Amino acid sequence: MALFSKPIKTLDDLFVHTLQDIYYAENQITKALPKMIDKATDPQLKQGFELHLQETKNQITRLEKVFQMHGQPVKGVTCAAMDGILEEAQEIMGDVDDKEVLDAAMLAAAQAVEHYEITRYGTLVAFARQLGRADCASVLEENLAEEKATDKKLTMLAESKVNRMAA
């Protein structure tokens, strides 16, 4: 993971590397979400995960567009942070038996994912603007807006219902 396929010398290199990082992360999320959909008991939580799986697939398509716009091959690089967040989610899912507590645990894990994505997309938008790629920035902003909206929905669901049911 610490070995980059190409040395990062410029802000442009860093932009491309970060794009590859989030591309890998989004692809890992599409693999993790079906298990969470499967295990979710609360219908709203299940539906929320289902919706976000569709959004995530769309986000991957947008990222592929940004690679193309920036003249770069579509490629991912291992994101140790996302691997770690998802590994931890898997672990806790295996450790919790109570259905309601499991919902609260998966919701919390999903928020950790969203927060990671928000930081990455925030950085990517800023880098793109700095590099004079307002066109790339506006595509990345669409993903950022979806992640923020998902995080907000998860917070509302946790506070209005899921945490209470788990208590």
Ligand SMILES: [Fe+2]
């Ligand atoms: Fe995403």
Ligand SMILES: [Fe+2]
């Ligand atoms: Fe997300």
